[in-house]
Amino acid sequence: MTQITGHIRKMTSALQDGQVTYQLPLDDQLLDLMPLIGEHLILEHSGNIHCQECGKKTKKSYSQGFCYPCMTKLAKCDMCIMKPETCHFDKGTCREPQWGEDNCFVPHYVYLANTTAIKVGITRHTQIPTRWIDQGANQALPIFKVSSRLQSGLVETALKEFISDKTNWRNMLKGKADSIDLKQRAHELIPQIEEKLSELQLRFGAEAVERLDADVVEIDYPVTEYPTKISSLNFDKTPRLGGTLLGIKGQYLYFDTGVINLRKFTSYEITAEY
Known part of the structure; x- marks a missing residue:
């Protein structure tokens, strides 16, 4: 069994000849998900969430990966x-004019x-x-x-x-x-x-x-089997989840046990076992 530990970032994707391929960034590591489709994959949340901007530990992830103070001051998190x-911007109230x-x-x-x-x-x-x-x-x-x-x-x-x-x-x-x-x-x-x-x-x-x-x-996605009923998986309710990886679409992983929107859990520290 192989294990990789790191904080979730948005899955990276590439489109070639109409087909999408995916990798999952976990801190500075990239987990190639394509060879894992059809295989057993377990994702376990350690309980730690660290803001992707300042790195501080936070009890909750705001705006997909930020602590509350960063969420309130960063332009990328503004409404x-x-x-x-x-x-x-033209009113002079942009949170970060240079970023804008x-x-x-x-x-x-x-x-x-x-x-x-x-x-x-x-x-x-x-x-x-x-x-x-x-x-x-x-x-x-x-x-x-x-x-x-x-x-x-x-x-x-x-x-x-x-x-x-x-x-x-x-x-x-x-x-x-x-x-x-x-x-x-x-x-x-x-x-x-x-x-x-x-x-x-x-x-x-x-x-x-x-x-x-x-x-x-x-655009065609690497999905071997679509569900007839959607059952959502959630690290906050089930820290250890996964099963057979049936495919990927959008920012969702399809398991035989349900689907999970990984982007929702940006900055969560997990261990991937496969």
Whole structure:
């Protein structure tokens, strides 16, 4: 039996020829999960949680891996990250102005994705296709490119009047999404927000919103068996969990005993046994 101990970080993924591969970072070690699919894998939580920013021990993980003080002061944990249309940088109240400059005033994309139903989303240019994989999308199509996170949030808000920005995670975990003609849906949706797009161009400049003619990205996940019923596993309730690893999708591991969202437990110290 092999054991690796470390603090959970978000699984890293790669997309090659439509297939996703995964690794699990545990501190400075990377556990290659692909050879473990179909094998026995046990994850045991030590009871320790250390903030991924300051390293201090915390009784609870906030905003996926932070202690409470760091959660309240870091720009990456501010509400405007979840709702970019509420960006308050121009009011001089950004928690970390330099972080905002480096991460929010860079190219962002507005996209359509199929995670069992069509949804709209946004992501930084550096997070394509990672963002789509993390959401468990089987198809994705970037439709707009803008120059800031605020602008992407405003375009997304306009589109949210017609389609959701949420993923039904239970349905996503139950199987592969039926194919959707995302290009046709974009063709139908964009004319409905023309007025909003014109307003954004008046506010930010004629080049603020670039319409894209991209190809649909198809994504397939390493899952050998999808569950008919979702049973969630939780380190806080069951410190030692696992079983036969049946697959991976989004940030979820599928075991024959249930599924676990590893991202929810970022900064938890665990030992992986396989």
